[in-house]
Amino acid sequence: MPPSRRQPKVTGIPWDRVELAPVVLVRGKEDLLAERAMDSLAEQARARAREEGTGALELTRLEAATYESGRLSVLASPSLFSEPRHIEIHGLEALSDACATDVLAYLADPAPDVSLVLRHRAGVKGKKVLEAITAAGATLVQCEEIPDRDKGGFVAAEFKRARRRVDPQAVTALVDAVGSDLRELAAAAGQLISDTTGAVTPQIVDRYYGGRVEATGFKVADAAIAGDVAGALALVRHAMASGTDPVPLVAALALKLRTMGRVAASRGRDVGPEATKGLAPWQVDRAKRDLRGWTPEGLAAAITAVAAADAQVKGESRSPGYAVERAVLTVASSRAG
Structure with missing residues (x-):
């Protein structure tokens, strides 16, 4: 009986709910969220290695543009002590021909005890590879840019993840003070979370960032x-x-x-x-x-x-x-x- 031509659907996972899988594609222009997703996956791989007692995790980061032919198969090959391996390939939107060839070959025959995380920021280059990732049933983590109108929601979520209460007016005040850059907003929220206690109010935001507000x-x-x-x-x-x-x-x-x-x-x-x-x-x-x-x-x-x-x-x-x-x-x- 001929195999089905229907391709498995890629599972969309929010960046903050990503779970480790044999192959994960982190896609989108919001670099901060992508970095957080990839850091989470690496930490999950380390935790799994500790729980299973399989030794220290072997983590390797590669750049798709400067990738050397055969590197992926070498890294994915079983080692002498069978340590788990976690491989990241960054910049898939600028991948070399050698990288495309090796990723396609790997997807056809994934290695056990290996987690492969692929980072694609934007663009259509590597379309064949992206389609193959989809066909392989990989996990997709979508990290698209957050529009300005939703930056307040991002800030509120930062406090919620830290289990801290924040007044809606304080969220607005923080966005007005810091601006729309996501890294700066995350850093500002992180500072308020670490340096204050209790609910974060507009008065607290003004105490930390009031001078900055006046200059905007x-x-x-x-x-x-x-x-x-x-x-x-x-x-x-x-x-x-x-x-x-x-x-x-x-x-x-x-x-x-x-x-x-x-x-x-x-x-x-x-x-x-x-x-x-x-x-x-x-x-x-x-x-x-x-x-x-x-x-x-x-x-x-x-x-x-x-x-x-x-x-x-x-x-x-x-x-x-x-x-x-x-x-x-x-x-x-x-x-x-």
Whole structure:
């Protein structure tokens, strides 16, 4: 009877629930999550070796681009003392022909007592190998980039994994203070977890990162949207004096105004809830609060001013600092009261 042509389906596993398997593919652009998944797999392999009393784990890391022909088969071959082996091949998106050939051969005849972890970041190179991994029934760990609207969820999950309570407002404050870089957010959450006790509140976040908040575009944007002309101008001058580039200052203004515009549009008959698709609930709630005191005309004027400033700070003006100040002044003055 001829073998079935149907390929086994790859099992999708969240990065923080990955379990050791003979072949694991870690795929996606979010390097921090991929590193965590691979570290977890290596630790699981060490733990299994200890539990089974099979000796110290032999762990090898290879780069797919500089891979030498025959290396995988040598590493996977039984050793004199039969130690378990854990092999990682990084950069599968840039694999050499030799690497492709050897991985395909290995998948056809996997070695016992060996766990093989393959890391593919992005792109279509190595498609044949990826298809073979799928056909072999390997475990897939998906580590795609986390969109900005979900960074708060990532931070909240960091505290949950550490069994620490965190106020939703504290999560928002931390994201506003640190920014969208996942490594920095993870490091900031880790610091708060290790250096504090009890529930993490906005006051605690402000104690650790308050100075950083004041030097970011989000603080400037908050003051401008609240109609605080003097405060917004003082903050923007302080931010630029502290070395903050004008571009992210304008970007923060644009982001908040866009969100406000989408939430305002969701109240209209012609657009409705579709306008807020993709926004987190806390973003919608915050935008609703920000919209108090704003008219459609004022919001349109503010958005137009920030769009002009965006072009100016990216090369159309000889004085980007002045362009930012003028945009901030226009935004703060556009609020009705």
